[in-house]
Amino acid sequence: MDGKIVLEEHYAVPDTMGGSAATINTSDEWGEIERRLLDLRSQRIEEMDAHGIRYAIQSLNAPGIQEILDVKEAIETARRTNDFLAGEIAQSAGRLGGFAALPMQDPEAAAAELTRCVAELGFHGALVNGFSQNVVEDSVIYYDGPEYRDFWKTVESLGAPFYMHPRTAVPSRMQPYAGHPWIRSAAWGFAAETSLHALRLIGSALFDECPKLQVILGHLGEHIPYDMWRIDHRIRKLPQGYPCEHPMSHYLKNNFHVTTSGNFCDATLACAIAGLGTERVMFSVDYPMEHTADGANWFDNAPMPESQRQAIGRENASKLFNLDLS
Ligand code: ZN
Numbered sequence: 001m002d003g004k005i006v007l008e009e010h011y012a013v014p015d016t017m018g019g020s021a022a023t024i025n026t027s028d029e030w031g032e033i034e035r036r037l038l039d040l041r042s043q044r045i046e047e048m049d050a051h052g053i054r055y056a057i058q059s060l061n062a063p064g065i066q067e068i069l070d071v072k073e074a075i076e077t078a079r080r081t082n083d084f085l086a087g088e089i090a091q092s093a094g095r096l097g098g099f100a101a102l103p104m105q106d107p108e109a110a111a112a113e114l115t116r117c118v119a120e121l122g123f124h125g126a127l128v129n130g131f132s133q134n135v136v137e138d139s140v141i142y143y144d145g146p147e148y149r150d151f152w153k154t155v156e157s158l159g160a161p162f163y164m165h166p167r168t169a170v171p172s173r174m175q176p177y178a179g180h181p182w183i184r185s186a187a188w189g190f191a192a193e194t195s196l197h198a199l200r201l202i203g204s205a206l207f208d209e210c211p212k213l214q215v216i217l218g219h220l221g222e223h224i225p226y227d228m229w230r231i232d233h234r235i236r237k238l239p240q241g242y243p244c245e246h247p248m249s250h251y252l253k254n255n256f257h258v259t260t261s262g263n264f265c266d267a268t269l270a271c272a273i274a275g276l277g278t279e280r281v282m283f284s285v286d287y288p289m290e291h292t293a294d295g296a297n298w299f300d301n302a303p304m305p306e307s308q309r310q311a312i313g314r315e316n317a318s319k320l321f322n323l324d325l326s
Contacts, residue, residue, distance in 0.1 A: 001300050001309055002052040003325075005317040007099075008127075008163070008218045008261035008284040009044075011088075012037035012061040013081050019063045019168060036288035037061055040088040044287065045095055051296035054314070055094075055325055056287075058085060059127035060101040063167040066132045074103035074132075078113055086121040097321075099127035099163060105134040107147055111154040118158050124321045125160040125216075130167035130194055138172050142197055144204035156210040161257070161320060163216040164198055166190030186262070186289070191222040198224065198256070199231070205244045207251045214320070218261035218284065220268045225275035228252060252276060257320065259284035260312075264298035273308075282320070283313045 012020065017037070021030050036043060040058065048056055060081050068074040078101045085098045100117035102110040117123040132141045143151070155162050169177075169189060177184040198217060207213060217224065224231075232247040244251070258272050261284040272281050285295035299313065318325065 001313045003054045004052050004283055004296070004299075004313045005055045005057075005323070005325075006048075006053055006284045006287070007057040007124075007216070007282060007317060007321075008165070008259050009056045009058055009287040010037060010061045010289070011040050011058050011085065012064075013084055014038075015077055016061055016064045016081065019067050020061045033288050040085075040096065041091070045092070047287070047292040048095060051292050052300070053285075053292070053296065055097060055323065057097040057099055057124055057321070058089075059099040059163065059165070060085075060129075062129035062165055064129050065101045065103055066129045066167055068103075068105070069133055069135055069137060071103065071105045071109075071134065074105050075109045075113070077101075078103045079116075082113065082117050082121060082123070086117075086123075089122075094325075097323075098123040099125055102126050102128055104128055104132045104143060104151075105141070107143075107151040111151045114160060115154060115158060118160050123160075125162060126155070127163035127165050129165050130197060133170060138170050140170060140173065142200050144197075144200040144206060149206075149209065152206055152210050152213060156213040159212070161214045161216055163218070164194060164201075165218060166194045166222070169193065191219060194218075195222040195224050198222065199248065202244065202248050202251045202255075203242070207255045208245050211255075213255055214257065215255060216257045216259060216282075218259050218263075218286065220260055220263040220265070220272045220281075221256075221258040221276070224252065224256075225258065225272045226268075228275050249275075253280070256280065257282060257316075260295065260299065261286035262290045262295075264290075264295055266302055269302060269304075278308050278311050279316055281312050282317045 065074050065078045081101050089096045100114050100123045104110050133139045228249045232249050235242050257280045259282045285292050
């Protein structure tokens with residue numbers, strides 16, 4: 001399929017490179033990924049051309065800003081990398097777009113940076129790499145607390161989708177994986193942590209307060225579509241109650257979108273479509289953690305009507321981000 005749009009595609013600057021290496025299996029593989037993360041011009045665009053990708057929204061590598069312990073440094077690094085990305089987008093002849101990296105350690109600064117990125121740099125929203133650390137290395141800050149409510153109201157009022165991306169765990173979160181490093185990162189742990197964060201946001205009644213807020217999850221929903229029925233079913237039986245106006249599936253169907261990033265599986269795609277509807281599923285690769293050829297060849301040949309392929313490959317993203325790519 002020609003004209004595809006992708007939106008979980010990562011770049012890095014030397015300042016943010018460190019944390020990503022821990023997620024990669026071998027040093028040989030990391031060397032190649034590092035080279036690709038730093039390149040926003042040659043090979044990235046060549047691979048888009050070779051595999052029918054018209055437009056790619058770029059985001060900073062994980063954990064990126066979220067692992068910076070000093071708030072002032074987090075704010076400055078986010079601003080610097082966002083400005084760098086805007087400069088690269090300007091040089092891309094309309095092939096690249098941007099998601100803002102945000103210093104979530106300071107909700108007010110994060111809201112201000114997102115506003116600047118959308119209003120002044122023309123970014124399409126934000127991609128945040130899961131929870132943030134702040135001051136203490138072994139700290140975990142989720143965004144469902146009251147101190148983040150004004151931030152979310154800003155996101156909603158900007159009409160800017162918020163992509164919740166996985167990240168590496170901190171030491172206190174490693175304990176469940178002790179002795180089993182193979183399930184810690186992208187194989188399972190990333191989805192476990194990111195789905196938990198997404199459900200925390202819903203469970204805090206955030207979407208009753210901000211009904212127009214739109215959140216994107218990668219990897220075909222970080223396991224959530226597969227379990228939607230059971231989540232609703234068991235929550236109804238909880239003795240401690242549930243504070244939201246609607247079942248969790250209502251918010252997943254009205255406030256969430258998923259992409260195919262790094263999850264090129266027919267059965268999982270069918271489950272996401274069945275759970276959320278075609279209009280809430282979008283194609284993505286997860287470059288350079290994944291190979292563009294693997295994602296594009298799978299998607300172009302996956303069993304589905306052509307109208308559905310056009311919707312997932314291009315039209316849904318075009319609508320969500322109000323893109324004019326003619
Ligand atoms: Zn990714």
